[in-house]
Amino acid sequence: MQSAYIPVLIYAVLVIAFPAVTLILAKFIRPASTSVGAKLKPYECGIPPESDSRGRYSVRFYIVAMLFVIFDVETMFLIPWAILYRGWVAVHQGLFALVSMVLFLGILLVGYLWLYKKGALEWV
Amino acid sequence: MMTSIFQATIEFLKAFWAPLLCGVAIVAVLPLIVGYIVLVERKLMADMQARLGPMRVGPHGLLQPIADAVKLLIKEDIIPDNADKLVFWLAPVLSVGAALLSLAGLAIGPAFQIAQDINIGILFVVGVSALGIFGIVLGGWASNSHYSLMGALRSSAQLVSYETAAGMALVSALLFTGTLNIKSIVEAQNKEGIWFVMLAPVAFFTYLVASIAETNRAPFDLPEAESELVAGYMTEFSGFRWSLYFLAEYANMIVVASVATTLFLGGWLRPFAKFHELPGFHWLNFLDFVPLLLMVVVGVYCVQRVPKQPTRVQQLFMLVVAGLCFVLGLVLLAPVVVPIAKPFYAGIHGGFWFIFKVSLYIYFFMWLRFTIPRYRFDQLMRLGWHFLIPLSIINVLLVGVALIAGSYLNLHGWGLLLVTTPAAIVTLIVAFLILAMEKERNAPQDQAAESDFYAG
Amino acid sequence: MLDKALFYFFAGIAVVSAVLMVTRRNVVHSAIFLITALLATAGIFLQLRAEFLFIVQIILYVGGIMVLFVFVIMLVNLDVALQQIQFARQKWVALFVALALAGQVGLMFWTSGKMPGQGLPVLTAAAAAKLPPNSETVARSLFESYLLPFEIASVLLLVAMIGAVVMAKKRA
Amino acid sequence: MLPIGHYLFLSLALFIIGVVGVVTRRNVIVVLMSIELILNAVNINLVAFSRLYGDVAGQVFALFIIADAAAEAAVGLGIIIAFFRNRETVLADEMDLLKW
CATH class of the missing domain: 1.20.120.1200 (NADH-ubiquinone/plastoquinone oxidoreductase chain 6, subunit NuoJ)
Structure with missing residues (x-):
């Protein structure tokens, strides 16, 4: 572990402890909850809940998350490219670097355009 | 044995006292800052709607955040019957933890940073703050209510859609910096003598829109659209748990504003910071006195308001606020005029400019919230997937082309504008083409429901 | 420590x-x-x-x-x-697989006559010094030595994207 | 300074847990998550050896493995969604038809 991360680790503990400890402390400060019955039901504008909420939802949410993962991978490959790009440009290798990235992005853009044409990105 | 542990602790504190102090300060002060941001937001909203806003607690409602905090702390804690107790407890903690932890990577001034000089700097901030999505989606799932789960799914769908655009905007800026280290990013802008907002305006715009959507602020506050979803993923959360989500939301706002400030607006640099380093006096160096001027104006305003206060206590309070402003002004003046204090210039003025820019960015968020009506969810997703993402990808490539052209023309600093501005203009033309295409595509929109791609 | x-x-x-x-x-x-x-x-x-x-x-x-x-x-x-x-009725299979893997490693240590961890090369500070600045070195290696895998990765992602959408879409 | 064996053991432990998960769980989503665990164990090995030899190639390969895991998760979960729409279940042993 590089020493620069040790404060981060301690800070992480602090940051998780802060809300957790306050949540626990708040338990002692506030008056005990005496709620029963309807108050503890999920809020559905006053009507008793019809069903368990953990049911089926639209597949579109999956498509959004899936496309996000793919584009996220793409971004993570773009970032190392981006930080080296100026160095390559300075030694006039920029064109090669750009073409290799255009190829990478181009292949993915084919997929994007296919989705766009198919209407798979509607609503999405 | 005891002494050796004691010695090790001393060594440890010696090595890390500054970042640790920053950490403790952030955790201790941030809730307060967030409280006051909320107050400022309410006051601004009231002002724009010709109301007064909170006035009761303290002079001009200045103690309102503290009253709110106490209220939230002692409120009844309701856990719904069918909730998953462990996850219900964990989710708000996760949300606030991710938002606060990501602050560790940011540098308020050259010295105020918890993760000093880490190699992955900006990615650390972006990556860790993205983990907050689990707080949202798990919180919505745990409360076992339709509104919560729907709000959580919507919110996280929105977050992930705009994260890609934000990431691409980030890449555009990183093309100029050549590093991920936060300090080096700011230094690169100092060396270049020009902020990246000028060199990559389209990326800044993309990041701006994406960051509003990522923080669930109006006009993209779909997850909490009261008229449709009650309060989205927070519906079942009350009292202190709710306030943790609230804290996370505002902390996230600070995070995105800081990232934008660091990447595009020159971080802690003063405008035209290059002239400060030059020997002799340049007329642009009057900017060194702007902080003082600002403080004096606020102080004088407070003094002038003193007679209008109804009670003695409030008058005294106003005077104290004015005095604080003057003292702050003096502190900000010292590094400019007192020779001994010169080494602290970067620290003190850096902090001022950074906070100033972050405040402006957040002010812009608020302004938008008071001005623009809410989007519909499909409009929001279309804006993200059909407009921002292709635009930002094209922008990355065009900025790359511009940089190559710049290297052949041997351009630096302000000269780079010669190549980046045409690139930005081309990107804008592409943007208008995309918009026109979208408009044509969406013209016969009513039949769309029948040919639903994912139905069934 | x-x-x-x-x-x-x-x-x-x-x-x-x-x-x-x-x-x-x-x-x-x-x-x-x-x-x-x-x-x-x-x-x-x-x-x-x-x-x-x-x-x-x-x-x-x-x-x-x-x-x-x-x-x-x-x-x-x-x-x-x-x-x-x-849980499926394959507990015994799982146990067998786990034991086989663990046994294999145990055998390796048995034949080498050494306790786990002993005699293995130690991660030295000298080797670590070659790694930073990490993002830059990784990027250099990625784009200078592994450019082809990088391009192929985009094909993989394309296939994944299209495949997943085809899976999720409604049947004609 | 730790010997490489520690990391290999950690990797092995995660690998075995992943394999046990794949073999024993009925829920396909958990099976996929166990596969992620296995891929993760592989990554630990790669990075540990990259640290041992001071060569970043291992990290680059770990990067590729993560990209691969993303593709695998996308397609795998797509299959699960398609399966769930038809059978209203995500249990692996109910996947007993080649075509439905």
Whole structure:
């Protein structure tokens, strides 16, 4: 572990402890909850809940998350490219670097355009 | 044995006292800052709607955040019957933890940073703050209510859609910096003598829109659209748990504003910071006195308001606020005029400019919230997937082309504008083409429901 | 000393949450424990001086792939599923596989005549000095030595994108 | 300074847990998550050896493995969604038809 991360680790503990400890402390400060019955039901504008909420939802949410993962991978490959790009440009290798990235992005853009044409990105 | 542990602790504190102090300060002060941001937001909203806003607690409602905090702390804690107790407890903690932890990577001034000089700097901030999505989606799932789960799914769908655009905007800026280290990013802008907002305006715009959507602020506050979803993923959360989500939301706002400030607006640099380093006096160096001027104006305003206060206590309070402003002004003046204090210039003025820019960015968020009506969810997703993402990808490539052209023309600093501005203009033309295409595509929109791609 | 403590800390979290992930009934709890395990692994990466991979692990694995998992769990999560038997009748197969793998490693140590960990090369500071600045070195290696795999990765992603959409779309 | 064996053991432990998960769990989503665990174990090995030899190639390969895991998760979960729409279940042993 590089020493620069040790404060981060301690800070992480602090940051998780802060809300957790306050949540626990708040338990002692506030008056005990005496709620029963309807108050503890999920809020559905006053009507008793019809069903368990953990049911089926639209597949579109999956498509959004899936496309996000793919584009996220793409971004993570773009970032190392981006930080080296100026160095390559300075030694006039920029064109090669750009073409290799255009190829990478181009292949993915084919997929994007296919989705766009198919209407798979509607609503999405 | 005891002494050796004691010695090790001393060594440890010696090595890390500054970042640790920053950490403790952030955790201790941030809730307060967030409280006051909320107050400022309410006051601004009231002002724009010709109301007064909170006035009761303290002079001009200045103690309102503290009253709110106490209220939230002692409120009844309701856990719904069918909730998953462990996850219900964990989710708000996760949300606030991710938002606060990501602050560790940011540098308020050259010295105020918890993760000093880490190699992955900006990615650390972006990556860790993205983990907050689990707080949202798990919180919505745990409360076992339709509104919560729907709000959580919507919110996280929105977050992930705009994260890609934000990431691409980030890449555009990183093309100029050549590093991920936060300090080096700011230094690169100092060396270049020009902020990246000028060199990559389209990326800044993309990041701006994406960051509003990522923080669930109006006009993209779909997850909490009261008229449709009650309060989205927070519906079942009350009292202190709710306030943790609230804290996370505002902390996230600070995070995105800081990232934008660091990447595009020159971080802690003063405008035209290059002239400060030059020997002799340049007329642009009057900017060194702007902080003082600002403080004096606020102080004088407070003094002038003193007679209008109804009670003695409030008058005294106003005077104290004015005095604080003057003292702050003096502190900000010292590094400019007192020779001994010169080494602290970067620290003190850096902090001022950074906070100033972050405040402006957040002010812009608020302004938008008071001005623009809410989007519909499909409009929001279309804006993200059909407009921002292709635009930002094209922008990355065009900025790359511009940089190559710049290297052949041997351009630096302000000269780079010669190549980046045409690139930005081309990107804008592409943007208008995309918009026109979208408009044509969406013209016969009513039949769309029948040919639903994912139905069934 | 600190290195060792941190390793055991992260490794402990990783193993414990991995076990919990496999044994929990509730899929959402499993996902939470997998996230913990992945974050602990990110800590191990950091300890191994792979800063860039640490953040890639957090952004891609935890912030990307796990979000996808959680989404799908939300989409298909019926409470009926919780009441069903969660474990297949293949306990013996699992035990056999685990024992075989462990036995193989044990045999390796038995034949080498050394205790686990002994005699193996130690991670030296000299080797670590070659790694930073990490993002830059990784980027250099990626684009100078592994450019072709990089381009092929985009084909893989394209296939994944189209395949997943075709899977999820309604049947004609 | 730790010997490489520690990391190999950690990796092995995660690998075995992953394999046990794949073999024993009925829920396909958990099976996929166990596969992620296995891939993760591989990554630990790669990064540990990259640290041992001071060569970043291992980290680059770990990067590729993560990209691969993303693709695998996308397609795998797509299959699960398609399966769930038809059978209203995500249990592996109910996947007993080649075509439905």
